């Protein structure tokens with residue numbers, strides 16, 4: 452009898468401690484969520500022409516500069532290669548595809564990780580991760596460069612799952628493209644995009660996400676697919692996916708609260 456009472460008291464104590472821990476964890480998470488969400492909600496429409504005139508970028512940012520492989524030389528005459536667009540100032544999306552053989556000139560693997568990125572963003576990425584760590588927000592790279600073949604496998608697997616559920620090939624591809632970029636349209640092929648920590652919506656409620664939303668632009672990175680912009684980017688909200696665009700452009704996009712598509716349109720449509 453005595454033992455039984457002691458056991459139930461212990462059990463009750465465990466429940467109380469667990470409840471207290473859950474409440475404080477929730478409070479921490481809620482505070483993060485509100486703040487990061489508020490920042491992301493403060494989007495403005497595409498900046499005005501007047502604003503552009505007052506504050507023009509020092510360097511142009513443009514649509515994708517196709518990098519041709521030897522096998523594609525036949526098509527070279529159809530390809531526009533603006534001379535003023537360099538490696539990190541390229542748009543990769545469903546309208547700006549890259550060839551299957553396109554890859555960063557030099558890849559560098561992150562220390563203690565299997566993830567590699569374009570070697571030119573290795574330093575800013577490491578600096579950003581170190582600063583986040585110093586601020587108590589641990590971020591790690593879950594995924595970086597992905598070759599065309601890997602992207603094709605990921606895409607096809609999801610398409611086949613939809614087809615298995617009775618969708619037509621076309622519908623299956625459309626549904627898949629909102630979650631997984633079709634081969635040739637993924638920023639991961641450029642080596643300039645990183646998926647951080649856990650690739651789930653739960654990432655949105657972490658201190659790491661909060662820190663990234665507030666600070667990533669200082670290192671040249673942007674949250675590439677912000678909430679409420681699927682009609683512009685063609686991709687669902689992905690809190691874990693960040694893209695290197697350089698400090699100047701990232702800071703401007705942060706200031707104006709615009710996506711890369713809007714920023715490029717603004718640049719060319721002024």
Ligand SMILES: [Zn+2]
Pocket residue numbers: 639644645646691692693
């Ligand atoms: Zn990604």
